[in-house]
Amino acid sequence: MCLVGMDDLDRQILDILRRDARTPYTEIAGQVGTSEGTVRNRVERLLDDGIIERFTVSTRTGNIKAMIEVSVKVNVHTTEISERMAEWDQVDFVWQVSGEEDVVLVVDAADTGAVNQLITRAREMDEVENTKTRLILDERLGRSA
Secondary structure, three states: OOOOOOOHHHHHHHHHHHHOOOOOHHHHHHHHOOOHHHHHHHHHHHHHOOOOOOOOOOOOOOOEEEEEEEEEOOOOOHHHHHHHHHOOOOEEEEEEOOOOOOEEEEEEEOOHHHHHHHHHHHHOOOOEEEEEEEEEOOOOOOOOO
């Protein structure tokens, strides 16, 4: 990933796409004061450079959303365990974090039983020492998203 080549225009384009990844390039161009072709080229470069990893959809499904915080044993490579957990159904994001916990799963599950199954699955892993779960009660899209 090459962050060095990013400039103000790239950041403005990313801010708009974070809010709504479906925003047409012509609309982005109007907001940032450039041409549609420039926006298209910038987005393609940001994708090629790995700065934009993927476009995603945020939903309001009525499901249970939660953060499952995972503490792993000292000599465990968090990247490896994170990659495995990212493959699990109902896991939206896997974050490697600093602090008491090492990995956070953000999950979108049908019900609390499904969340509990994910917690159990994590706890059954040899590398995992402990989990802590927080149900997400409400969410808002931030200004920079």
